[in-house]
Amino acid sequence: MHASADSTSRALEVRGLSVTFATRRGPVPAVVDVDLQVARGELVALLGESGSGKSAAARAIMGLSDRNATVGADTLRLGDTDLLSLTEQGRRRTRGTRMAMVFQDALSALNPVLSIGDQLGELYREHRDMSRKQARAASVDLLAQVGIPAPDKRVSDYPHQFSGGMRQRILIAMAIALRPELIIADEPTTALDVTVQAQILELLDSLRRDLDMAVLLITHDLGVVSEVADRVMVMYAGRVVEAGSADDLLSRPAHPYTEALLRSVPRADRRDATLHAISGSPPSPANQPAGCPFHPRCEYVIDLCRTSRPALTPLEDATARTAACHRSEEVRHATV
Amino acid sequence: MPPSELVLDARDLHKTFHTGRSGLRRARVSAVDGVSLQLHAGESLGIVGESGCGKSTLARMLVGLESPDSGSIVINGKDVTKVRGRDRRLMRAEVQMVFQDPYTSLDPRMTVLELIGEPLVVHKRVTGAAERRSRVAELLSLVNLAPELMHRYPHQFSGGQRQRIGIARALALEPRVLVCDEPVSALDMSVQAQVVNLLRDLQQRMGIALLFIAHDLSVVRHVADRTAVMYLGRLGEVGDTDVVYDSPAHPYTQALLSASPVVDRSRRRLANRITLAGDPPSPSDPPSGCRFHTRCRFKQDRCASETPVLRSLSDSKERTVACHFAEEVREGALAG
Ligand SMILES: Nc1ncnc2c1ncn2[C@@H]1O[C@H](COP(=O)(O)OP(=O)(O)OP(=O)(O)O)[C@@H](O)[C@H]1O
Ligand SMILES: Nc1ncnc2c1ncn2[C@@H]1O[C@H](COP(=O)(O)OP(=O)(O)OP(=O)(O)O)[C@@H](O)[C@H]1O
Ligand SMILES: [Mg+2]
Numbered sequence A: 001m002h003a004s005a006d007s008t009s010r011a012l013e014v015r016g017l018s019v020t021f022a023t024r025r026g027p028v029p030a031v032v033d034v035d036l037q038v039a040r041g042e043l044v045a046l047l048g049e050s051g052s053g054k055s056a057a058a059r060a061i062m063g064l065s066d067r068n069a070t071v072g073a074d075t076l077r078l079g080d081t082d083l084l085s086l087t088e089q090g091r092r093r094t095r096g097t098r099m100a101m102v103f104q105d106a107l108s109a110l111n112p113v114l115s116i117g118d119q120l121g122e123l124y125r126e127h128r129d130m131s132r133k134q135a136r137a138a139s140v141d142l143l144a145q146v147g148i149p150a151p152d153k154r155v156s157d158y159p160h161q162f163s164g165g166m167r168q169r170i171l172i173a174m175a176i177a178l179r180p181e182l183i184i185a186d187e188p189t190t191a192l193d194v195t196v197q198a199q200i201l202e203l204l205d206s207l208r209r210d211l212d213m214a215v216l217l218i219t220h221d222l223g224v225v226s227e228v229a230d231r232v233m234v235m236y237a238g239r240v241v242e243a244g245s246a247d248d249l250l251s252r253p254a255h256p257y258t259e260a261l262l263r264s265v266p267r268a269d270r271r272d273a274t275l276h277a278i279s280g281s282p283p284s285p286a287n288q289p290a291g292c293p294f295h296p297r298c299e300y301v302i303d304l305c306r307t308s309r310p311a312l313t314p315l316e317d318a319t320a321r322t323a324a325c326h327r328s329e330e331v332r333h334a335t336v
Numbered sequence B: 001m002p003p004s005e006l007v008l009d010a011r012d013l014h015k016t017f018h019t020g021r022s023g024l025r026r027a028r029v030s031a032v033d034g035v036s037l038q039l040h041a042g043e044s045l046g047i048v049g050e051s052g053c054g055k056s057t058l059a060r061m062l063v064g065l066e067s068p069d070s071g072s073i074v075i076n077g078k079d080v081t082k083v084r085g086r087d088r089r090l091m092r093a094e095v096q097m098v099f100q101d102p103y104t105s106l107d108p109r110m111t112v113l114e115l116i117g118e119p120l121v122v123h124k125r126v127t128g129a130a131e132r133r134s135r136v137a138e139l140l141s142l143v144n145l146a147p148e149l150m151h152r153y154p155h156q157f158s159g160g161q162r163q164r165i166g167i168a169r170a171l172a173l174e175p176r177v178l179v180c181d182e183p184v185s186a187l188d189m190s191v192q193a194q195v196v197n198l199l200r201d202l203q204q205r206m207g208i209a210l211l212f213i214a215h216d217l218s219v220v221r222h223v224a225d226r227t228a229v230m231y232l233g234r235l236g237e238v239g240d241t242d243v244v245y246d247s248p249a250h251p252y253t254q255a256l257l258s259a260s261p262v263v264d265r266s267r268r269r270l271a272n273r274i275t276l277a278g279d280p281p282s283p284s285d286p287p288s289g290c291r292f293h294t295r296c297r298f299k300q301d302r303c304a305s306e307t308p309v310l311r312s313l314s315d316s317k318e319r320t321v322a323c324h325f326a327e328e329v330r331e332g333a334l335a336g
């Protein structure tokens, strides 16, 4: 059942990943000891509060971290390739063709002085040996796939001439252009309305089904997660605090943060005076509380939580479920 | 409720862009086509609609970043349609905008202290460095960011943190009209709830008029007193939020609502969601008559030739609809 354990089907394997930013006010440990696997054809959703380290982890996997970042990992493999042993040049080659990322900031990730057609076409000409004309036709095709209306007319437009949601889709088009083994999509549908979003999710879904593409989807949208994810990982303050199959995790969260997150989803079919927010603010990565980092905001807090940080451990009765909470069994059963 | 003061009155706004390279292929994009909106003090108006339907263009015209081809904008009784330069800047203190693209709207060379503090200094709301710093700290806490982060640059923040910096910046001058373009799209549910509750609270307490653009219908339902549904540059339905959500009378509103995702694995809808028929039409070649007719389940001959105007339905003044068959659509009586 758990394809990720099987080495032949493994697309991405990450162990012990950490990212620390150097700032004027000292080091900021944004990602701490994160393990992560994605099997071929699998869609793993990475959830977590704003600032919890999702993008930092994704960029580190891609080898595209900020200059002030220090990245460490015990294992970092793409299929059979050990990314840690590659040269910078080898890493760059892998990036365009075998792994691709959809960035969270759509506009800043596009080149403002090149038309969309030139940016997409360049990928095909460089990696697929296409002629200018073939590349253009392929680009128009791709824009149509991501739902840009009248793609043949818009292909020569520049990034600033597109709406926010269109830019986001253009980035998705660039990421899937060369059919990579792994796509990391960082909040790829935030600017999209539900109908276009459904179209993009269907596209990602069909790519992984038909081409066995592995997808790591970073999102805060629980609606999206519940529709497409096979497995879910939840990050809090730089660490993974809960992981498991989407079905089990979403219906029976075992970490109080996940549980509170599920409770804060607004609903379109009714109106509440105020939305449910988790009280307090997330800890700043630079000065984390002792014990469990979630304890100052936790409804289940006990003395132990204030002094000892719970490790990510398997749950008793559920296969392949892990949670980092001293009271995970209670949390899990409280929410049945 | 006594009728409160009209703070924003936009009439019949039009905006067309020229796209593509010059020459034969040059296309015109009709981004906003005859939109009128009124906003009263202390009121919130939500705008929803598909990606690329003209929401940001409308917002940019309202705050004076883009000038309409035709139509008029009156703010606090003053016609500002043609006002440019210094007067416009002064007026802008009263009308602030939170941008859709948080990264590109923040100057990368300025620290957060400078970014948020700048308008305070320009408009003489603070005197001295200490006062500026304490006001910026206060604004950062409002959006749940640690004040100690004020010395960082925009690129050193996560996506959701940047979005909140944009909100803090817009709130700095205590505007009378706040235009928010997808202000919470990059935030996780819990932080989203905090920001939405904050905006709602400010709007009610300080009498701010709030224009809230979002693709997430459930968020709009919680924020907006009235909701406007936009399709391809035009308004399809405008009215009291509960009325619009509970008995949508435009076929497009109905389609939007039916596609809203739910967090419930057993009700996954990716496969059987009512998607709209056909592709979104191109704004460079908008359909004749009702612009929605090419995808409408209820389409009749008349729809392709005659443009429906916004009108109230016989039994209620609470909303207006631009559909020839709104009464029947609302009752669900038309054969689909
Ligand atoms: N270049 C940098 N220098 C210093 N700190 C940084 C830098 N980039 C990110 N950070 C900090 O690292 C933490 C993690 O950031 P990251 O972008 O990974 O968050 P995220 O989980 O993607 O959040 P969001 O959902 O808001 O995008 C944040 O606290 C952020 O402020
Ligand atoms: N500067 C510009 N030049 C040319 N076309 C433009 C320009 N700005 C916007 N457009 C076009 O106008 C249309 C409306 O864009 P707008 O940004 O208003 O959409 P939107 O409703 O905000 O969409 P989204 O939800 O994706 O942000 C789009 O087709 C877009 O490509
Ligand atoms: Mg991020």
Ligand SMILES: [Mg+2]
Residues within 6 Å of the ligand: A163, A164, A165, B055, B056, B057, B100, B181
């Ligand atoms: Mg927009």
